[in-house]
Amino acid sequence: MQRLLTPLLAFVLLLAPCGHGRTRVFHYDSGLGVASESGGTICLTIANRNLPVGQIVSLVLLTPQQAVVQTEVLRVLPNGCQNPEPAAANQASYELRIVKGTLPSLAPAIAVVNPPRPLRQSGNFVVADLNGDHQLDYFRQCTSSEGVHLTVWAGKPLTGKRLWHEYFYLGYDVEPNCTDQDVADGHP
Amino acid sequence: MTLSGPDWVKQFPTTSSIGDLKEPFQTSVRNFLAALSAAGARVVVSDTYRPPQRVYLMHWAFAIANGSANPAKVPPMDGVDIQWVHTDAVGNPDPAATTAAAAAMVKAYGIVFAPALASRHTERLAVDMTISWSGSLTVNNASGSPVTIIAPPTNGMNPGLHAVGATYGVIKLVSDPPHWSSDGH
Numbered sequence: 006m007q008r009l010l011t012p013l014l015a016f017v018l019l020l021a022p023c024g025h026g027r028t029r030v031f032h033y034d035s036g037l038g039v040a041s042e043s044g045g046t047i048c049l050t051i052a053n054r055n056l057p058v059g060q061i062v063s064l065v066l067l068t069p070q071q072a073v074v075q076t077e078v079l080r081v082l083p084n085g086c087q088n089p090e091p092a093a094a095n096q097a098s099y100e101l102r103i104v105k106g107t108l109p110s111l112a113p114a115i116a117v118v119n120p121p122r123p124l125r126q127s128g129n130f131v132v133a134d135l136n137g138d139h140q141l142d143y144f145r146q147c148t149s150s151e152g153v154h155l156t157v158w159a160g161k162p163l164t165g166k167r168l169w170h171e172y173f174y175l176g177y178d179v180e181p182n183c184t185d186q187d188v189a190d191g192h193p
Numbered sequence: 194m195t196l197s198g199p200d201w202v203k204q205f206p207t208t209s210s211i212g213d214l215k216e217p218f219q220t221s222v223r224n225f226l227a228a229l230s231a232a233g234a235r236v237v238v239s240d241t242y243r244p245p246q247r248v249y250l251m252h253w254a255f256a257i258a259n260g261s262a263n264p265a266k267v268p269p270m271d272g273v274d275i276q277w278v279h280t281d282a283v284g285n286p287d288p289a290a291t292t293a294a295a296a297a298m299v300k301a302y303g304i305v306f307a308p309a310l311a312s313r314h315t316e317r318l319a320v321d322m323t324i325s326w327s328g329s330l331t332v333n334n335a336s337g338s339p340v341t342i343i344a345p346p347t348n349g350m351n352p353g354l355h356a357v358g359a360t361y362g363v364i365k366l367v368s369d370p371p372h373w374s375s376d377g378h
């Protein structure tokens with residue numbers, strides 16, 4: 006019996022890392038952040054204090070058309086980004102460097118750290134199945150009176166479930182186009 | 194008249210002074226801030242008054258730069274002696290130079306999204322501020338009664354704090370975390 010169990014156990018142990026890789030959990034809170042370029046510096050704010058220098062960070066641009074820019078962590082910014090809204094207690098700020106693509110100045114982008122599955126372009130949208138539920142996640146932005154609401158949705162924006170939400174302060178008044186679903190308070 | 198261009202950007206600056214707000218809202222804000230300070234909350238005021246002239250310049254520069262407005266038909270504004278249409282050496286309109294000058298203003302202002310022409314900030318009736326505290330917060334409402342806020346979040350998005358602000362006549366606009374005004378707009 007033991008002669009049968011030992012190879013079986015070894016087989017299971019060999020498979021375990023593969024299975025773990027396939028089902029790696031994506032944490033929206035610590036895996037998503039907000040990045041923008043200002044004065045030549047790309048700054049990321051994210052609820053994750055453990056990003057190493059060189060960590061690849063994908064930025065989902067939302068204007069004028071959705072696209073992905075690849076960046077990497079250059080250094081920690083102990084004093085945070087220059088957004089007037091201070092970072093929350095659990096947030097950290099990092100300077101990023103572009104690896105591939107271009108980033109329009111001052112436009113906020115949604116940063117994705119270590120997605121289990123790649124981001125890809127689907128028509129006018131960037132999509133990804135971040136949590137492995139076989140449903141594509143979509144990225145969206147809209148404006149309130151003086152800021153941008155950045156959101157990630159399970160399925161098409163405003164019809165699926167909102168999975169993540171952050172606010173980016175602009176510091177000037179704009180024409181609002183957000184819906185109640187975009188700005189509703191509460192987590193996420 | 195002075196031609197459009199990035200030199201205009203340093204004129205009509207936004208302020209962060211409570212003293213630039215209109216009464217009685219100014220006093221309402223001062224009283225609310227005093228109560229928050231006495232309660233131990235941290236408050237950082239960013240914007241109060243945004244001059245209508247600045248908003249006018251931002252709005253029309255963006256519209257011209259993006260081709261959504263005819264620079265020759267931009268309505269004038271008192272106190273803003275700007276010439277939107279640039280001309281060539283013989284005095285004919287120069288659309289490329291006109292658009293380039295507007296685009297330079299957009300870049301200098303740091304505009305990404307179309308600016309609105311009016312808001313409570315231009316009326317001196319709004320303040321943008323970040324508020325935070327640790328643990329619970331006991332703050333007096335306008336009647337002088339203490340209100341203890343225990344539930345999170347420990348920042349300006351706390352509904353309990355919104356209720357306290359309302360007693361002072363300082364009303365929260367929930368869609369924009371830093372923004373409070375005379376009527377919630």
